[in-house]
Amino acid sequence: MAATQIALDKSKGSAREAILEAAVRLFAQHGFAKTSLKAIAQEVDIRTPSLLYHFPSKQALETAAIESLNNSWQNILPQILSEAKNPGERFDRTLGVCIEFFQEEPTRAQLFVRALLDKPDELKEIIKRDLQPWLKFIAKYIRRGQEEEIIHSDLDPEAYTMSVTILILSTFALGQVRSAFIDSGNAEMLAKNELIRFARTALFRPNRMENNHG
Amino acid sequence: MAATQIALDKSKGSAREAILEAAVRLFAQHGFAKTSLKAIAQEVDIRTPSLLYHFPSKQALETAAIESLNNSWQNILPQILSEAKNPGERFDRTLGVCIEFFQEEPTRAQLFVRALLDKPDELKEIIKRDLQPWLKFIAKYIRRGQEEEIIHSDLDPEAYTMSVTILILSTFALGQVRSAFIDSGNAEMLAKNELIRFARTALFRPNRMENNHG
DNA sequence: CCTACCGATCGGTAGG
DNA sequence: CCTACCGATCGGTAGG
Incomplete structure (x- = not known):
């Protein structure tokens, strides 16, 4: 449905996109x-009634803003997960891409968290459907990694994934x-590095080699 | 100032408190x-002008709601930290109390996150002042634990503490x-347990004894 | 603690 | 894409 509407509006796409972009930013x-x-x-630079020609109501614009955010990660997640060759690389690349996604535009994370708070039912369906x-x-x-004994055995895969997702978003x-x-000047880098270390240490069992010389 | 006002309103305290309680819940x-x-x-069960007798403006009520949340943890944190006898116990009790605090009333966490999003400057001052x-x-x-080699050396104490705080709040x-x-029926318990495991594993270095029989 | 009332702003419509 | 306009609701005041 949304895809059809976007297709139909292709001639006036730039106006619609500009509105959507502004909405995402301000909502966030x-x-x-x-x-x-x-x-x-x-x-x-238009009037309210003109905006309402592109989006029938404020509610519709809110939904479109959330969906546009949703669409943008739908395009990056698939390839990343399938590309990696080993568990370590898969972890690094997946986490890296997710972090970059929100770091380069924190508005995305803000809008996501706001939507989770304000529209839990709507977001629950989107998460179930697309995430x-x-x-x-x-x-x-993760379960395979647990069988191979490279990932902590006392770990619930779904709960771990949720915790990491929530931590990235909120950070x-x-x-x-x-x-x-x-206090430090490079607070963002410290937070990001700690986030990665946090997720990594909580997932992988300690390497015996590294552990011995510690 | 806020304390003086509360003292002065003691005779009508119950009305004020009832308003504040309702405000916290609805704001959250x-x-x-x-x-x-x-x-x-x-x-x-009163009219808007009557509410404005107790709180001069909506802004004042919003600030009071945030401050009341702030006050409630100011009373519990001090004793916990000073009571524990060893690092492990200190960690368990501090984390346990923080989790209980937000678990028994998730509205507190919701209001906190909303305030962080909506009033970052106001919250920054409160955090700097009281947290x-x-x-x-x-x-x-944590630094002492790093010297004693029971805590991961590649860890920024401030960044770690912030990450755990954010994770608890958001969870x-x-x-x-x-x-x-x-999907599980006891999702809350799974999330809580993973949160604890997460924070613990990311903080303490693995116990060599436990590690060997794994 | 109330009634009565205020100007401002909201989302949205009519009609072109 | 606009002007003109709508009813509803907002935070807040006057006065008792």
């Missing part, structure tokens, strides 16, 4: 309720307050 | 912008969507 920064249609319209398959995929690899969504926790 | 559930003063007033001392305290213990704030990640 100020929240859905605090962002008026007028504010979004102003960002693309669930990849989570299952990852969980399968970048709440980036504005990082300086309250970390 | 629906966000600041979506919660009207009328909705809060209705919860305590920073305890974070420094914890960081000091309970986003509890409503847990079932999209975990």
Whole structure:
């Protein structure tokens, strides 16, 4: 349905896209309720009724904003997971891509967290529909790693994956307050590195070789 | 200032407290912008102007809601940290209390995350003022643990503490969507256990004894 | 703690 | 894509 609408609007696609882009940014920064249609319209230099020609209601625009975010990760996750050759590389690349995705545009993480808080039912369906398959995929690899004894045995794959997802999202969504926790100038890099170490250490069992000279 | 006002209003404290309680709940559930003063007033069976006698403005009520949340943890953190006898116990008790605090009332976590998103500057000051001392305290213990070689050496204490704080907050704030990640009936327990395992494994170096028979 | 009321802003419609 | 306009709701005030 959404795909059809996008196809039909191809001639006026740029206006629609501009509105959507502004909406995503403002929704992420100020929240859905605090962002008026007028504010979004102003960002693309049109009036509110003109905006409502492209999106029938504010609700429709909110849904479109969430879906556009959803679509953008649908394109990157598949290839990453299938490319890697070994568990370590698969972990590094998957985590790396996810982190880059939210680091380069923290608005994405903010919008995601806001949507999770404001529209839990809507998001639950989107997650089940579009994220669930990849989570299952990852969980399968984790179970295999547990059988091979390279991953901690006392670990629930689904719970681990959820924790990492939530941690990535929140770390970048709440980036504005990082300086309250970390005084250092490169707080973002410290947070990112710790996030990676955190996820890695909690997943893989310690390498005996590394462990001995410690 | 806030303390003085509370003292002065002691005779009418119950009304004020009832308003504040309703405000915290509604702000947490629906966000600041979506919660009207009328909705809060209705919860305590009064009219909007009566509410504005107790709190001069919506902004004042929002600040009071955040501060009340802040006060409630100010009372529990101090004793916990000083009580424990060894690093393991200190970790378990501190983490346990923090988890219980948000698990028994997820509204607290929701309000906190919403405030972090909506009022980053205000929250940064609150964190620096009231949470920073305890974070420094914890960081000091972590550094000692690193010297004693029971805690991972490649770990930034401040970044680790921030990550755990964010993970606890988000895990309970986003509890409503847990079932999209975990199918199991006891998803909350799985998430909680994984959270603890996660934080523990990422902090302490593996025990050589445990490691050998694995 | 109330009634009565205010200007401002909201999402959205009519009609072109 | 616009102007003109709508009813509803918002936070807040006056006055008692």
